[in-house]
Amino acid sequence: MGKTIAQKIFESHHRGSPSSENVVLDIDVVMCHEITTPIAINDLKARGMDRVFDPDKIKAVIDHVTPSKDSKTATQAKILRDWARRHRIRDFFDIGANGVCHALFPEKGFIRPGHTVIMGDSHTCTHGAFGAFAAGVGTTDLEVGILKGVCSFRTPRTLRIRIDGTFPDGVSAKDVILNIIKRLTVNGATDQVMEFCGSTVSRMSMESRMTLCNMAIEAGGTCGICMPDRTTAEYLWPFIKDDYDSIESAEEEFKKWHSDPDAQYSSELVIDVSDMVPQVTYGYKPDEVKDVTDLEGAKVDQVYIGSCTNGRIEDLREAARVLAGRKIADNVRGILSPATPKVFEQALLEGLIKTFMDAGFCVTNPTCGACLGMSNGVLAEGEVCASTTNRNFNGRMGKGGMVHLMSPLSAAAAAVSGVITDPRKYI
Amino acid sequence: MGNNMKQFGGPALFLDRDDINTDEIIPAKYLTENSKIDLKPFILEDLTLKDFDPNSESLKQAGVIVTRANFGCGSSREHAVWVLEVNDINVVVAESFARIFRQNMFNCGMIAIELPKDAIDRIISLGDQVDISVDVDQSTITAKGDREESFEFFLNSFDKDLVMAGGWLAYANKNY
Structure with missing residues (x-):
């Protein structure tokens, strides 16, 4: 019987079996x-x-x-x-x-x-x-x-999620993972590894794959996982170049981890993203997700772009597509926290930081702070944040505050229009 | 027999809702405390549940939480388990748990018991004052309210070992 990537990793790191299940x-x-x-x-x-x-x-x-x-x-x-x-x-x-x-x-x-x-x-x-x-x-x-x-x-049991199709413009990894959580519900993947495969995942950058895997926990998943491939080898190349003759040889070696074709899965979810619409959460659980068009006009007080979900350079570029040459609405505060110094530096080089600042955003240092309501952008009671983070629990970003999770593009659109709106009209 | 000196159980607190998350059990703003006991006053402070009062006597008296599906979802914060521990709650009975929360319970030598929905319904139907006792060796819980009912639960042998050892650190120190 074939093995999944998680089973292969477990076998290669096995130290003990304290029970038949652990x-x-x-x-x-x-x-x-x-x-x-x-x-x-x-x-x-x-x-x-x-x-x-x-x-x-x-x-x-x-x-x-x-x-x-x-x-x-x-x-x-x-x-x-x-x-x-x-x-x-x-x-x-x-x-x-x-x-x-x-x-x-x-x-x-x-x-x-x-x-x-x-x-x-x-x-x-x-x-x-x-x-x-x-x-x-x-x-x-x-x-x-x-x-x-x-x-x-x-x-581990593994839930396979096959994602195919080409993203329509304005739709990204964040939208597909929100849609997956909606389908699975907040405990649909509990005690399972969520293995992401399919042509769409194969074409994704490492940044997008991280966005996808980042929210596995919001469906209860133990881990999100993608097959290591050429994209993985290229991303890691500066760190592994002494270990391999070439990127190709690294890519080839990574294949030993790939799930076997006859591996066993607890279940499978198949998604085609070709007709997907930007997704937004509306309630206090990450599985309460709607098409952005169904939430058109909902009030927003703060827009937050950052976090381990969507604070990478790709995310800043997406948001900047909407913000370039525009101003954020009078009723909205915009906060950008590039997730790392490298992202910050790259965004400076590309002029993205200027774009955000010209639009009226406050640019803070890299930190998790606002996402969990600890610092750098805590909400007041009754306030609403359009956020690129990962969790919309009641009071997550501040007691009595509400969070709508969405992509960087959708968050930027909310900043410009002052309400939740379809970002596709700005690109 | 006799190898588990610790008593598990006490008056039940019913939290009749699915998906009670870690931020409700202990909000993130208290994660700056570096001592478990300092978390004590903040238990369930942000819980969204009709008629729930975080200052109620039933919460102060509670030794066991009885709740619904996916209890403890969200953050990995073990503070959500510690805040129960320092409030003398060492058992949670639920339809299901989020993985990290459940593991944190056993890692602290506490017990996370899964029972089917109808069993939870029956415990809740025993009245407002229900006392729960857990027999770890026999894997049974007895709920005493207007009447008394017992339920068997499944405790995997490793989880049981963690409870007996008093948690994962003690277990790992001995075995790894």
């Missing part, structure tokens, strides 16, 4: 940020076990609230910073070099096909875009990961 895996990359790691660090210290299993396999960043907004967040940053120095964790990213973890770490080439990755952050599923098994975990799992380099999982 496996313990060796972890290649343990990623840490300043919100969920400090309690693990303090606990290890209190237990007299302040050690790390391998400083080279631990990556750390201060990204959720940065620069720190108050004494408490400064303390969290300090705990992580001191710990990284104490254990000589070289890949630690602080102010000046920090960015949103799930955008920053891929840029650094840390995630490779076949890797196992954990982080105390639910959107760790993003890294499956590289053909890795990457899962969000709690602080105890993170703590054991830091200490021992292992993590337990239930044996």
Whole structure:
């Protein structure tokens, strides 16, 4: 019987089988940020076990609230910073070099096909875009990961999602993943790996694949995953060029991870994007999704472009298509947070930052802050945000505030028109 | 027999809604606390549920949460489990759980019990004051209200080992 990519990764990282349904895996990359790691660090210290299993396999960043907004967040940053120095964790990213973890770490080439990755952050599923098994975990799992380099999982079932067709102009990876979550519902993929395949995925950039995999958790999925291919090899080339003779040979080697043609799936979802309309959430759950045309005219107070879902260069370029030569509406505040310093720098070079600023946007440093209502764009009660983030829970971006999730293009259109509107009329 | 000294159970708090998420259990603004006990006053502060009062006596007394499908969805924050723990709630009975939340429960040596919808209906029908006790060895829970009912649940052997060990760190320290 054939195997899925997740099964292949599980077999190659198998460390133990504590029950017939559970496996313990060796972890290649343990990623840490300043919100969920400090309690693990303090606990290890209190237990007299302040050690790390391998400083080279631990990556750390201060990204959720940065620069720190108050004494408490400064303390969290300090705990992580001191710990990284104490254990000589070289890949630690602080102010000046920090960015949103799930955008920053891929840029650094840390995630490779076949890797196992954990982080105390639910959107760790993003890294499956590289053909890795990457899962969000709690602080105890993170703590054991830091200490021992292992993590337990239930044996994965895989849900295959086949995406075919050519995106109409104005429709992108964000629209298709919102549409998939709508079909699956918020727990339709619980305890399953969501394997994305099909001609549309094959043509997607790594940035788009990351957007796709990023929201797997919103359907309950353990991990999103794409087959590593030529696009993956080209993205990773600067980091792997000493390991392979050529991009072609890397691409060829990556194929060993690909799901076998006769692999078993728990179920399959088939989607054709050829006639898809931009998608927008309307309620307080990520599966409450409608065509943007059904929400035309809905009020917006703030527009937020950024996050691990849509704060990459491709996303800024999309938004700038709408914003170029236009002004945001008087009733709207626009906030852009490029997800990493590299994205910020590239956007400066391309003139995108000027486009955003000319349109009336505030451009902030890379940070997760506003997405989870911690800093840099928190909503007041009764306010509504058109946002390129991933979660629209009640009060997510601020108590009493509402979030409509959408693509960067749709968010930019909402900024210009002052209400939710079909972005296709601006391009 | 005798190897599980910890008692699991207590008065039930009914949260009769699907998809209660981690942000409702503990809002992100409290994730800046670096001590579990400091989370205590903020339990379920943002829960959207008709007639629910986060300052009610039934919440203060609760030892068990009884709820519906996909409890704990959303964030990976273990704070959502810790805030229950520091409020002396060590069992959640639900139709289903989000993966990370369920794992966090067992990783902390607490118990996430899945029961079918009709069993949850029956527990809720036992009245406003229901006391729940969990027998980990026998994998049964007994709910005592206007009348008494018992239900078997499935506890996989690893999850049971985590409960017995007092959590994943203790288990991993011994075995890995």
